[in-house]
Amino acid sequence: MENFQPVIVAFCCHYCAYTAADMAGSKRLHYPANVKIIRVPCTGKVSALHMMEALRKGADGVYVAGCLEGDCHFRSGNTRAARRVAYVKKLLDEIGIGGERVEMFCMSAGMGEVFARTASEFTEKIRSLGPNPARVADPACTGTAC
Amino acid sequence: MITAERKSMEELINCVSPYRRLLLVGCNECVTVCSAGGRKEVALLSSALQLHFMKEGKPFEIKEITLERQCDPEYVEELVAHIDSADAVLSMACGCGVQEIARRFKEKPVMPAVNTKFMGASERQGVWAERCAGCGDCVLGLTGGVCPIARCSKQLMNGPCGGSTKGKCEVDPEIDCAWQLIWDRLKALGMTEKYEENMPAKDWRTGRGAGPRKIVREDLA
Numbered sequence: 001m002e003n004f005q006p007v008i009v010a011f012c013c014h015y016c017a018y019t020a021a022d023m024a025g026s027k028r029l030h031y032p033a034n035v036k037i038i039r040v041p042c043t044g045k046v047s048a049l050h051m052m053e054a055l056r057k058g059a060d061g062v063y064v065a066g067c068l069e070g071d072c073h074f075r076s077g078n079t080r081a082a083r084r085v086a087y088v089k090k091l092l093d094e095i096g097i098g099g100e101r102v103e104m105f106c107m108s109a110g111m112g113e114v115f116a117r118t119a120s121e122f123t124e125k126i127r128s129l130g131p132n133p134a135r136v137a138d139p140a141c142t143g144t145a146c
Numbered sequence: 147m148i149t150a151e152r153k154s155m156e157e158l159i160n161c162v163s164p165y166r167r168l169l170l171v172g173c174n175e176c177v178t179v180c181s182a183g184g185r186k187e188v189a190l191l192s193s194a195l196q197l198h199f200m201k202e203g204k205p206f207e208i209k210e211i212t213l214e215r216q217c218d219p220e221y222v223e224e225l226v227a228h229i230d231s232a233d234a235v236l237s238m239a240c241g242c243g244v245q246e247i248a249r250r251f252k253e254k255p256v257m258p259a260v261n262t263k264f265m266g267a268s269e270r271q272g273v274w275a276e277r278c279a280g281c282g283d284c285v286l287g288l289t290g291g292v293c294p295i296a297r298c299s300k301q302l303m304n305g306p307c308g309g310s311t312k313g314k315c316e317v318d319p320e321i322d323c324a325w326q327l328i329w330d331r332l333k334a335l336g337m338t339e340k341y342e343e344n345m346p347a348k349d350w351r352t353g354r355g356a357g358p359r360k361i362v363r364e365d366l367a
């Protein structure tokens with residue numbers, strides 16, 4: 001468990017969180033390589049199924065990162081995404097995986113530090129929770145695609 | 147549309163637990179529109195069940211298929227190609243769809259994944275409300291297009307009752323008083339004389355009162 005390197009999938013919107021990740025990069029800010037970023041046009045594009053399938057295919061944690069409240073490029077994509085994250089949390093609690101493995105974050109395009117800090121803190125949180133229980137119990141699941 | 151809501155995961159997990167190979171069947175019609183049992187919901191439930199059983203370390207296979215309409219035999223027939231490779235069927239259609247599968251595939255256990263609720267309409271994104279109770283003798287022409295049976299808590303034919311307050315129903319302040327809506331609409335239409343007509347007691351035999359109903363169109367049957 002000490003060597004456990006969690007696989008984190010981060011759905012980041014093109015206009016804010018993804019640009020913040022870019023900003024973190026150009027500022028040479030360190031964030032864990034555990035975080036695999038998937039760029040989406042808007043967090044409103046991220047459905048409950050995207051989050052669930054990321055976990056089913058072996059991710060240990062998933063987060064959705066969009067614009068600050070009221071700043072969504074498409075008006076309400078981030079608030080919709082937040083509601084979907086809440087829905088998935090409940091679903092994960094119901095099936096015994098645990099809702100704390102998914103989270104929603106908001107940041108602006110200029111918040112490189114927030115991006116790096118969020119990535120580090122979420123990775124640490126998942127590290128302390130341990131591996132995705134479905135991945136542990138299913139020998140066929142490699143943590144990449146199963 | 148016929149509206150429905152997915153059952154709790156606890157109930158679903160319990161009912162599919164005895165089986166190893168499950169056929170999960172959605173429907174492209176009403177339950178798709180009310181986000182209960184269309185292709186997307188089928189994929190989501192499938193994902194959730196797989197995750198759960200992976201965690202339990204229990205062998206579990208699931209096949210997803212969404213039919214055009216589960217309440218029509220010709221579409222249910224499409225399941226012939228898949229039924230033998232499943233131990234049981236979990237249907238995400240309304241009760242009509244579940245029963246069509248059960249009727250066609252007599253040897254296969256068929257379970258409902260949703261609770262069928264009512265005939266309703268979308269109020270806004272994600273919200274559906276009851277509109278018609280299928281009474282079999284529609285009075286909407288007399289009531290300004292607002293149904294007193296489905297929308298009045300007491301199914302009054304000559305309302306409102308004494309509990310109508312500021313447009314809300316005494317049963318629940320979230321519910322609009324149907325008879326207030328009827329009055330407002332008739333007034334706007336200049337048809338308040340309709341309100342003065344006393345409606346006779348309703349003959350419930352056209353509804354569920356005389357047992358299960360059937361429609362036969364001689365020219366088509």
Ligand code: SF4
Binds near residue numbers: 278279285293295296
């Ligand atoms: S009067 Fe009867 S048929 Fe008409 S909307 Fe109401 S319940 Fe439905």
Ligand code: SF4
Binds near residue numbers: 300317
């Ligand atoms: S308050 Fe209005 S809707 Fe409620 S029971 Fe009375 S008449 Fe019906």
